[in-house]
Amino acid sequence: MRRCFLACLAFLLAANAWAADTLLVAAGAGYRRPVTQLLEEFTKTTGIRAEASFGNMKQVETQARQNPDIALMIGDRAFLEPMGLAERFQHLGTGKLVLVAARGQALGAIADLREPRFARIAMPDRAKAVYGNAAATCLERLGLAQPLAGRLLEVATVPQVGAYLATGEVDAGFVNRTEALALAGRAGDAIDAPKDCYDPIELSVGVLRGRADGAAGRAFLGYLASPAARKLLERHGM
Template identity: 85%
Template sequence: MLQRCLLACMAFLLAANAWADTLLVAAGAGYRRPVMQLLEDFTQSSGIRAEASFGNMKQVETRARQNPDIALLIGDRAFLEPMGLAERFQHLGKGQLVLVAARGQAIASLDELREPRFKRIALPDRTKAVYGNAAATCLERLGLAQPLQGRLLEVATVPQVGAYVAKGEVDAGFVNRTEALALQGRAGASIDAPQDCYAPIELSVGVLQGRTDGAAARAFLDYLASPAARRVLERHGM
């Protein structure tokens, strides 16, 4: 009886130790699908539990400042760098702004947004979300901001834009390529925005100052540099 009890206690301690070094990251909501896949693959290959918190980049910054357990941030470097929280950055891929039309809508160029059939056009928050800023910049540079004034609907995040498009609550919406791929079969035509109409989007992981002493963070950064992680990102359009 004593031997069985000791064995049970040892098993419990081993299991607890396996999960003791937990990784917590915060990431832009538009990257939820690839980040969740990366964390799942990392956990399966390393045995280290990895969790994520998602939101627009302002929410990501707030959480990182309030929660000292968050070791890494994932998002556009142009948003991450001004936060002043990261000691260095690791490049992950490039983002692409995409316009997705609602089911049954065809579109071949962004200039077609001038047409009356596009009554409501969604974009993420231009001040808090990477792709919202990119969409607003693109419309301005293409001379579409003024003609579309009154038809633009700003929501918090890329996934929310995708939900509006999929439900037909808007006629089109600006998302990233990851969300556009996820909307296939639930939306209409999609078109890449010209890459010269917005600043390049560099998906990066920010290594937070003084928070990467743990083995979990170091192991995840090594994983992100691996071919396995590269394949995950490519499947999600990056």
């Protein structure tokens, strides 16, 4: 019994030490590629282990509330700030809404979506995802929300829209610039949405109250301000 107790105690101490040396981040799924690469490069540079969980912003909020080990959230500040979890924010870049057509579909303007050939148009969930909200706002401001209402397919995240575009399950879809770049060669034409058809998207890191005071959190925030991190984000369209 004593030997078992000591073994369990040793395991718990080791687990606590591992958790203390590991940075946990929750991020919007539309930023999976750049965030994953940022964490990988951060670990190579510092030796500090870093992991991330992804989802739409409602899922990110749930993860951050349920897991006290998550120190940082990454997403649109307009979504992060109302959560009331972050004590401060660090700017990362500007998000861009992009409309992508399926392979073989020509696309010159968002107004082209009125054409019958665009029978299924995907977008992230407008209530839970940054770019879903941006797409819904854009369609409303361009006078397309009502004409296209019966053709819109809302899914949970930006990557899901990308998957539907790549497999041809939809004729067009709204994604961010990061996903649009990743779809090159697997989908059709891509056009940037007019900047005035949706509210500015400020990609930010939310530092969770009382959770990012450790060396790992401080080191990652410092890394994000480095030229190397800036170049990586720029390669992903931010």
